[in-house]
Amino acid sequence: MRLDGRFGRFGGVYVPEILVPALEQLEAAFLDAQEDEAFRNELEGLLATYAGRPTPLTLCRNLGGSARIYLKREDLLHGGAHKTNQVLAQALLAQRMGKTRLIAETGAGQHGVATAMAGALFGLETRIYMGADDVERQQLNVFRMELMGAEVVPVTSGGRTLKDAVNEALRDWTASYADTHYLLGTVAGPHPFPLMVREFQRVIGKEAREQILEIEGRLPDAVIACVGGGSNAIGIFSDFIGDDGVELIGVEAAGKGIDGNEHGATLQRGRMGILHGAETLLLQDEDGQVDDTWSISAGLDYPAVGPEHAHLQEIGRASYVGVEDREALDAFVALARSEGIIAAFESSHAVAHALRLAEERGDNPILLVSLSGRGDKDMASAQRLLAR
Amino acid sequence: MTRYAAMFDRCARRGEGAFGAFLMLGDPDAGTSAAYLDALVAGGADMIELGVPFSDPVADGAVVQAAAVRALKAGVRTADCLALVAAFRTRHPDIPIGILTYANIVAARGIACFVQELAEAGADSLLVADVPGLEAEPYARAARADGIDLVMIAAAATPEPALRRIASLSSGYTYCVARDGVTGADRAPMLRHAPLFDALARLGAPPPVLGFGIGKPAHVREALEAGAAGVVCGSALVKLVEAGASPQALSSFVSELKDATRGRTQNLAFEAEKR
Numbered sequence: 001m002r003l004d005g006r007f008g009r010f011g012g013v014y015v016p017e018i019l020v021p022a023l024e025q026l027e028a029a030f031l032d033a034q035e036d037e038a039f040r041n042e043l044e045g046l047l048a049t050y051a052g053r054p055t056p057l058t059l060c061r062n063l064g065g066s067a068r069i070y071l072k073r074e075d076l077l078h079g080g081a082h083k084t085n086q087v088l089a090q091a092l093l094a095q096r097m098g099k100t101r102l103i104a105e106t107g108a109g110q111h112g113v114a115t116a117m118a119g120a121l122f123g124l125e126t127r128i129y130m131g132a133d134d135v136e137r138q139q140l141n142v143f144r145m146e147l148m149g150a151e152v153v154p155v156t157s158g159g160r161t162l163k164d165a166v167n168e169a170l171r172d173w174t175a176s177y178a179d180t181h182y183l184l185g186t187v188a189g190p191h192p193f194p195l196m197v198r199e200f201q202r203v204i205g206k207e208a209r210e211q212i213l214e215i216e217g218r219l220p221d222a223v224i225a226c227v228g229g230g231s232n233a234i235g236i237f238s239d240f241i242g243d244d245g246v247e248l249i250g251v252e253a254a255g256k257g258i259d260g261n262e263h264g265a266t267l268q269r270g271r272m273g274i275l276h277g278a279e280t281l282l283l284q285d286e287d288g289q290v291d292d293t294w295s296i297s298a299g300l301d302y303p304a305v306g307p308e309h310a311h312l313q314e315i316g317r318a319s320y321v322g323v324e325d326r327e328a329l330d331a332f333v334a335l336a337r338s339e340g341i342i343a344a345f346e347s348s349h350a351v352a353h354a355l356r357l358a359e360e361r362g363d364n365p366i367l368l369v370s371l372s373g374r375g376d377k378d379m380a381s382a383q384r385l386l387a388r
Numbered sequence: 389m390t391r392y393a394a395m396f397d398r399c400a401r402r403g404e405g406a407f408g409a410f411l412m413l414g415d416p417d418a419g420t421s422a423a424y425l426d427a428l429v430a431g432g433a434d435m436i437e438l439g440v441p442f443s444d445p446v447a448d449g450a451v452v453q454a455a456a457v458r459a460l461k462a463g464v465r466t467a468d469c470l471a472l473v474a475a476f477r478t479r480h481p482d483i484p485i486g487i488l489t490y491a492n493i494v495a496a497r498g499i500a501c502f503v504q505e506l507a508e509a510g511a512d513s514l515l516v517a518d519v520p521g522l523e524a525e526p527y528a529r530a531a532r533a534d535g536i537d538l539v540m541i542a543a544a545a546t547p548e549p550a551l552r553r554i555a556s557l558s559s560g561y562t563y564c565v566a567r568d569g570v571t572g573a574d575r576a577p578m579l580r581h582a583p584l585f586d587a588l589a590r591l592g593a594p595p596p597v598l599g600f601g602i603g604k605p606a607h608v609r610e611a612l613e614a615g616a617a618g619v620v621c622g623s624a625l626v627k628l629v630e631a632g633a634s635p636q637a638l639s640s641f642v643s644e645l646k647d648a649t650r651g652r653t654q655n656l657a658f659e660a661e662k663r
Contacts, residue, residue: 001522016447016492017541018568020550157453158443170446171591274491274518275444287466288496289443303482 001027004202007190010307014169015277020265023179026179027192029097034199037194045262046088050121051078051204053085057211062338064367065321067358068150070220071351071371072208072236075343078190081373082186082232084115084201090117094181101125101180105169106230107134107162108299108346110373111185116150118183126150131161131170134298141377144358159292162228162302166276185307186229190277193307207367209239216366222247222357227369228299230306241317251307251349253295254322258297260293266305267313267320273304280307296325296381297345299373322347323356331355331386344373345381391484391512392537392560395434396595396617405608405619408597409642410488412455413440414464415629418434421459425476428625431642435561436476437595438511439602440469440489447490447517449572451623454630465574470509472557486513486539486560491523499530502558505520506536509617513537515558521553528557539563542593544584557595562593564616565600571579573623577601581611586615605648612649621645 001024005011013023018331033039047053076081085376094102102124106112111174112128128145132154135142145152158164166189173182181271188196205223212220223240227250240246255263264268270281275290283291283303292365293348295301314317323331328345331352337341343351347370354369389397398454399406406532409428414421428436441456448456473485487506494502494516506514514536519527521540531538537560542551545568554562566577577600586597595617602608603624611619621642628638 013520014518016517017546017550017554018543018565020520020522021545021547101646103659126514155459170448173568175567177568220532232609272495274495276446278517279495283493284492284496285494286399288492288494289460290492 001191002031003027003191004376007194007308007311008232010278010280010310011067011194012279013277014274014279015190016174018174018214019177019211022173023190023192025097026093027145029093030192030196033096042082043089043092047203051084051088052076054207057208059247060339063334063355064323064358066364067361067367068368069358069369070212071096071369072204074204074232074370074372075347075374076113076131076332079110079114079117080376081114081188081344082201082204082235082370083111084117085184085203085235086197086231087111087114087118089200090181090183091122091124095122097181099179099181101176103127103129103160103169103172103176103180104183104185105129105165106185107131107165107301108297108344109134109138109145109377110299112145112150112152112319115183116145116148118150119150125171128152129155129165129172131165132156133160134162137381138298138377139380150218153244170276171337172383174382178321184350186231186305187234187308188229188276188278190281194308197231198234198238199307202238203233203234204232204370205237205239208236212366212368214388219246221365222249223368224251224350225301226247226251226346226372227267227309228302228304228346229308232370234306234308236370237318248312248318249291249353250318250320252320252322253297253300254324255294255348256325258322261291263322264293264300264302266303268322269310270305275304280304280306286314296328297349299344299346300349302388321353332382342375343371344375345378347372389562390537391482392435395484398423398433405612405616406434406597407432407642407646408508408618408620409625410436410437410439410622411625412627413438413469414450414458414459414462415455417462418464418468418472422472422475423635423637424629425472426479427638427640431481431639432646433642435484436472437486437488437622440466440487442490442493445490446451447570449570449574449623450650451573451626451630453512455626458584460522466497470505471558473511474509478590484512485510486515487511487556488517491516491518499642501532503534503536503558507534511536513539515539515563517543519586521550521557524553524557532557541565542584542588543568544581548587551587552594553593554586559594561595561597561617562588563620564598565594566602566611567599567600571600571623573601573603573627575601579605579607580614581616582614605645608645608648
């Protein structure tokens, strides 16, 4: 490895020795591509003409009272979520490395959909691992993936959600790395994934920063994003990290209550541990057995978190709060009713916290929210939940 | 002399390869597990490899995963595993015991503390499946301090700088994997790894023991012929436990595979005498 893959004391390369050459190859391909103008041009072209970048920044007309809430509209990206940004980049890297097959894990299905798109676009055989419970609650996305030619494999081990899908993808990769790229979906996992995915998602914050400076003539008071593994949050945070006056707030799934054991609030309730290749905060018991988590949103239902978030929390640069299922659902409805925007359940957690801040703070703040994905995939669940 | 060194020496004198048997500690429950462990020794195993169950075993195939699930469902905790090892050690003072687990199980207690508890229980080695050479330094240091051998994994595709790290950090034996992928006897192993064994010998790594997919006498013979010092059989044994086989059935399975380690040329025994 050329880099140590650490963010403070978090991160690293905790994988079976068999996989180390595959990660070394990926790190080299990534670092070389970063210096390669042809690669950057090709990616920028795809982001503009295929994915639909730049995405707009929308000021809420009716929500927020005296606060001005801006939504960074990753929900309008092709595929319906921010995932497309880095999937296109990794698919280009896969081609660069001569791989002919993609595998990926998915929780809500958004990353799986983005990977299936890239598989179709570049003619790569694609297999998506998805927890059996998530297959159940995200039927629409399962069909979208299959329609684009991907094979969706339901994972029945463990808690049957995102964590178990990652396990299965890693197992596949240890046998298949020679011709297969593991297109990991977030800023978690072993080095170089947390660094690489951050760099490919950085475009969210880069655009948003320019847009808000253009509209408001100043930086926002706070940037707010939901955190499961943490890729949309890192993506929107990164270009603001050097702006000391800008508060960075990650919103975790507090599920049915952060003091119980049905939530996904890793940064607030986790202990140091090692899972899926990285040393990071982890929801686990005393022996190190990893907990099953809960959230209304499959994308936040994950017991670990990207190591850079653990580091940003430790050095005090970002803070992390929880939003319960109920509050997220209320924000989901509020945004639909007042702004005509149907957000994903994941992103609704960030909206909920922005609404909370708008109410609490009397200083007419400017709040920038990462609206990381659209809510189509959640329609069946929303119908069921709102009928109660 | 460590128990591994004494065991490899003993095998060489007899002109045999070493036979290692793997089971998951606490599978299907603590009491039954203890009886199965004794059955491995009764069948003639030369070294015993024991898993400490982890909720997310990414290096394991379906069979060993299911064993971990059974143990955890039965309420088996790390402390119970250590107690099983300690009791086994009092019954079998000489056989080398290797512990196989994952980084988070070690991290939960702290590396130094975990290794010390292993030493107190009478274990000889530790292999952490998701700690490659790049991250192994603190594990090697702690293991050395308590007289535990840190065992590391090498594969046919492992590049030379990584093999060199393995040679410098590990001791006891080198766990060579017969093929890419995860544990399991469902796919045929590749058994002829002479280039890997030669490279390890040249770099001064501990003796190569081949695992992943070994479940038949023919596998054992072929691996040893290619130069392995021994073999480890895991999933095939765990499958017997899954099926509820008797301890006697495990013993006879072990003894059938152990038999296949015998009958190597007299030269080996002769060479061992000369040393």
